[in-house]
Amino acid sequence: MSLVVPSSLLNLTSSLEHLSLRSCNLQGNFPSQVFQLLSLQLFDLSDNSHLGGNLPESSLSSTLEYLNLDSCQFYGSIPDVFGKMQKLTYLSLFNNSFDGEIPTSIFNLASLSYLRLSSNKLRGPLPRNISGLSFLQEFQMDNNFIIGHVPSWLFSLPSLSYLELQNNRLTGPIDHIEMPNLILQGVYLSNNGISGSFPSSFFRLVNLIAVDLSSNNLSGTFTANVLSKLINLEDLDLSNNSLLSLSNNSIGVNYSFPNLRYLRFSSCNIQKFPSFLRKAESLLVLDISKNKISGQIHKWEIEGMSLASLNLSYNFLTGIDLFAFENLTQVDLSSNLLQGSLPILSTTSDFMNLIISGNNLTGEIPYSYCNLTSLNVLILANNSLGGKIPECLGNFSHLSILDLRMNKFHGIIPNSFVNESQLITFNLNGNQLEGILPRTLGYCRFLQVLDVGNNCLYDTFPHCLGVLSGLKVLILRSNRFHGAIYNSTPAFYFPELRIIDVSHNDFTGLLPSSYFKNLTGMRDVHEEESELVYMGTGFSTVSYPFYYDDSVMVILKGSYVELTRIPMAFSTIDFSSNRFHGHIPEELGELKIPEELTSLTFLSVLNLSHNKLEGDIPHGKQFNTFSNDSYIGNSGLCGFPLTKKCHNEEEPRAPPSKFDEDDDSAVLFNWKFAVAGYGCGLVLGLSLGYIVFVTGKPWWVVNKVEKYQQKFVRRCTHRHKKRKTQKPNQKPNQRS
Incomplete structure (x- = not known):
C-alpha cells in the first residue's frame, strides 16, 4: 500500500472497531485523527518502517483495548494522554524514535497486561510510586536511556511475569522489596550501572526462572x-x-x-x-x-x-x-x-x-581427534604444537573454522577437502609447512579467509581459488610462491576480496590488471560495511551463541600489526618484495601500475615496493592518499608522491595542500582513509587495553610481540641475504 496517501484513512467510518495495517509499507506522516475514532478497539500499525509522525496531544480513543505501533518511525515525546484509556490491555511502541520522559498516565492504567516501550530514546527515571498496573504481565523498557534506581514496586507487581530493563542507564542499588512477587519468572537488567549487593529480599522471588544482571x-x-x-x-x-x-x-x-x-x-x-x-x-x-x-x-x-x-x-x-x-x-x-x-x-x-x-x-594432534567428525570449530593457535596436520581434518564436512596458526607444524597441507566442505576460515600462518597449496581448497565454496603466510610453501599462484565467490582474505606472504600471477581468463576472479598479501615471495611478470578490475569487494563497499562491522562467523550450539572474530597479521607503516578483528571496510593490497616488472605504453591501455586501482576508494593500504615496476604512478582518488613508502625500490617509477619527475612533467602531481604554508607537518588527508585508520586503531587499542586490564598480564603481551618480531626478522633477514647471492633467474633450493 505504498501508494496509499495516509490522509485518505480519515474517511474511515466512525463505527470502525478493528483496524490492522500491519506490514503494509505505508509511507509519510500518519494522520493523528485516526487515533481518535470513537469506536476503535484494536489498532495495529506495526512494521511500517517508512511511516512516521507524532502521536496526537489530545486524548486517544477511550475505547482502545489494543494499540501496536511497533517498528514505525514515530518521533517526539509520548503525550500524556492515557488517563481515560482504562480498557487498554496491550500497548507496544517498540522500535520507534520516541524521546523525553515516560508519561505518568501509562503507569496508572488499571487493565494493562502488556507494556512494551523498548528500543526508543526515552529518558528520565521511573516513578517511585504507582497506582496502576495491577494486571501487568510483561514490562519491557529495554534499550532506552532510563536513569535512577531500580524501584522496588517493579518486583511487587502482583501479576508481573517478565521484567526487561537491560541496556539503560540505571544506577544505584536495587531497592529493598517489601512484598515480593511470587510469580515473577524473568528479570533482565544487564548493561546498566546498578551497584551494591543483592538485597536479601531478592532471593524470596522463588519462582524466578531466568535472571540476567x-x-x-x-x-x-x-x-x-x-x-x-x-x-x-x-x-x-x-x-x-x-x-x-x-x-x-x-x-x-x-x-x-x-x-x-x-x-x-x-x-x-x-x-x-x-x-x-x-x-x-x-x-x-x-x-x-x-x-x-x-x-x-x-x-x-x-x-x-x-x-x-x-x-x-x-x-x-x-x-x-x-x-x-x-x-x-x-x-x-x-x-x-x-x-x-x-x-x-x-x-x-x-x-x-x-x-x-x-x-x-606441545606435541602433535592426537590421531583420536580424527574421530571428532562433528567438529564445527578447531582453534589451536598460538601454541608450540608440531608434527604433521592430520589428513582427516580435510574430510570433516562440518568443519567451519580451522585455526592452527603460530605453531610448529611441518610437512604438507592435507589435500583432502571434500565437495560438501563448510570451511569458512582456514588459518595456518606462522608454521613450517612445505609443498604446494592443496587444489581441493577450491571445493570449499564457503571459504572467506585463507591465510598460509610465513611458511615454506613452494608453489605457483593458486588461480583455482579465484572462483570462490565469498573469499575476502588471501594471504600468501613470506613463502616461496613463484611465477606469474597473470591469468588470461580471469573471469569473475576474487569478487569479494578485501585483503590480498603476496609479499616476500618470488612472483614475476606483470601486475595482473585484469584481477584488479574484478575486485568489486574493495570498490563497492556497502553503506553498512563502512561502519565498524567486522569479519567473523557466528552460530549457536547447545543454546549458547558462539562467535569467532577473524584476525590477520598485516604490515602497516613497515611494522607487523595483528588485526584481532578485521573491519569490513578495511582493505589492503601488498605485492611488495617480489620481482614484478615491466612498462607497457599508456596509449595501448596496458599495464604500469593499473589505473583500475584508483577506483578502489576504500583501499587503506597499498604496497608495491621492491619490485621492478616502471612508468607513471596513477594519480587522483585513493592514490593521492598513499605515501612514497608504497613505491620504494622501483627505480623505473615516477610521479607523485615520488620526487622523481616523469617525462614532460615539471612538478610532482600533488593536490593542493589544505594546511597553512608554515605548517611543516602538512600531510595529505582523505576522510575514508582516516575512518579506516581510526577503525583499526580503535580495534587494536581497545583489544590490547582490555587484555592488559582484565588479565593483569602485560608481560604476556610483551613476550608475544617480541617473540613474533624476533622470529620473523630473523627469517626475513636470512631470506634477503640469500636472495642477494642468487642469480636473477635462480630458484631458491630451500626455505629460509
Whole structure:
C-alpha cells in the first residue's frame, strides 16, 4: 500500500472497531485523527518502517483495548494522554524514535497486561510510586536511556511475569522489596550501572526462572546457599561484575540446584573452580572465563557434571581432565597456562567446538581427534604444537573454522577437502609447512579467509581459488610462491576480496590488471560495511551463541600489526618484495601500475615496493592518499608522491595542500582513509587495553610481540641475504 496517501484513512467510518495495517509499507506522516475514532478497539500499525509522525496531544480513543505501533518511525515525546484509556490491555511502541520522559498516565492504567516501550530514546527515571498496573504481565523498557534506581514496586507487581530493563542507564542499588512477587519468572537488567549487593529480599522471588544482571557494578559474594534458594532457576548470568565473587565454601554441604541449566560468571573475580556445581545435575552451560582461577582442576571437582559447554578461557589454569566430561560438546580453554600435550577427549562426546589457543601446548594432534567428525570449530593457535596436520581434518564436512596458526607444524597441507566442505576460515600462518597449496581448497565454496603466510610453501599462484565467490582474505606472504600471477581468463576472479598479501615471495611478470578490475569487494563497499562491522562467523550450539572474530597479521607503516578483528571496510593490497616488472605504453591501455586501482576508494593500504615496476604512478582518488613508502625500490617509477619527475612533467602531481604554508607537518588527508585508520586503531587499542586490564598480564603481551618480531626478522633477514647471492633467474633450493 505504498501508494496509499495516509490522509485518505480519515474517511474511515466512525463505527470502525478493528483496524490492522500491519506490514503494509505505508509511507509519510500518519494522520493523528485516526487515533481518535470513537469506536476503535484494536489498532495495529506495526512494521511500517517508512511511516512516521507524532502521536496526537489530545486524548486517544477511550475505547482502545489494543494499540501496536511497533517498528514505525514515530518521533517526539509520548503525550500524556492515557488517563481515560482504562480498557487498554496491550500497548507496544517498540522500535520507534520516541524521546523525553515516560508519561505518568501509562503507569496508572488499571487493565494493562502488556507494556512494551523498548528500543526508543526515552529518558528520565521511573516513578517511585504507582497506582496502576495491577494486571501487568510483561514490562519491557529495554534499550532506552532510563536513569535512577531500580524501584522496588517493579518486583511487587502482583501479576508481573517478565521484567526487561537491560541496556539503560540505571544506577544505584536495587531497592529493598517489601512484598515480593511470587510469580515473577524473568528479570533482565544487564548493561546498566546498578551497584551494591543483592538485597536479601531478592532471593524470596522463588519462582524466578531466568535472571540476567550482567555488565553492572554489583558487589559482594554470591554463595551456594543463596543460589540454592532459587529452586526454579534455570538461567543465571552475572558476568562482568568485577566486584562480585562466587564463593566455594560449600564443600561437604548438600545444596541442591535441580533446574539450573545455564550459569555465566565471566569476569567476576572468581579465585577457585566452583566445585559445588557438581550437584547441579541439569547444568549444561558453565562460563567462568576471564577470572583468576589458577592451577590444576582436579577430577574430583568436576566428576559427575553433565556439562555440554564449558568456557574457562582467560584464567591461569595449568591443567584439567576433559575426559571426565562425558557429554561435553563445546570447550574454550584459550589463554591459560596449559602445558604438555593436547587433552584426551571422551570418545562418547560429539565435540562441536574445541578452542585451546594461547597456551604452552606441545606435541602433535592426537590421531583420536580424527574421530571428532562433528567438529564445527578447531582453534589451536598460538601454541608450540608440531608434527604433521592430520589428513582427516580435510574430510570433516562440518568443519567451519580451522585455526592452527603460530605453531610448529611441518610437512604438507592435507589435500583432502571434500565437495560438501563448510570451511569458512582456514588459518595456518606462522608454521613450517612445505609443498604446494592443496587444489581441493577450491571445493570449499564457503571459504572467506585463507591465510598460509610465513611458511615454506613452494608453489605457483593458486588461480583455482579465484572462483570462490565469498573469499575476502588471501594471504600468501613470506613463502616461496613463484611465477606469474597473470591469468588470461580471469573471469569473475576474487569478487569479494578485501585483503590480498603476496609479499616476500618470488612472483614475476606483470601486475595482473585484469584481477584488479574484478575486485568489486574493495570498490563497492556497502553503506553498512563502512561502519565498524567486522569479519567473523557466528552460530549457536547447545543454546549458547558462539562467535569467532577473524584476525590477520598485516604490515602497516613497515611494522607487523595483528588485526584481532578485521573491519569490513578495511582493505589492503601488498605485492611488495617480489620481482614484478615491466612498462607497457599508456596509449595501448596496458599495464604500469593499473589505473583500475584508483577506483578502489576504500583501499587503506597499498604496497608495491621492491619490485621492478616502471612508468607513471596513477594519480587522483585513493592514490593521492598513499605515501612514497608504497613505491620504494622501483627505480623505473615516477610521479607523485615520488620526487622523481616523469617525462614532460615539471612538478610532482600533488593536490593542493589544505594546511597553512608554515605548517611543516602538512600531510595529505582523505576522510575514508582516516575512518579506516581510526577503525583499526580503535580495534587494536581497545583489544590490547582490555587484555592488559582484565588479565593483569602485560608481560604476556610483551613476550608475544617480541617473540613474533624476533622470529620473523630473523627469517626475513636470512631470506634477503640469500636472495642477494642468487642469480636473477635462480630458484631458491630451500626455505629460509
